[in-house]
Amino acid sequence: MATVCTQCHAELAADITTDWCPACGGALIEREDAIAKLQPALPKAEVDHRGIVLPRRHAIGGIITPQ
Numbered sequence: 170m171a172t173v174c175t176q177c178h179a180e181l182a183a184d185i186t187t188d189w190c191p192a193c194g195g196a197l198i199e200r201e202d203a204i205a206k207l208q209p210a211l212p213k214a215e216v217d218h219r220g221i222v223l224p225r226r227h228a229i230g231g232i233i234t235p236q
Contacts, residue, residue, distance in 0.1 A: 170199045185220035192221055 172181040176195030181187070190197060215223045 170201060172197050173200055180222040182214070182216045182220045182222055187220075191219040 172183075172185070173179070174181075174190035174193060174195045175198055177190060177193040179190055179192045181191075181197065185191075188197065189195065214225075217223055
């Protein structure tokens with residue numbers, strides 16, 4: 170399960186426990202993480218100082234977004 174903000178859609182790291190989004194102050198919900206099921210061999214996610222999971226980056230630059 171992934172913890173996601175209902176307002177800005179930021180995904181929080183699994184070890185972060187809070188009642189509100191550290192980025193915008195919005196409410197958090199738990200949702201099924203469908204992307205992780207489709208790609209089980211993903212590298213460890215990069216997390217910023219607020220506990221928000223950052224988008225994955227390609228080796229030669231740019232952000233990888235799920236389709």
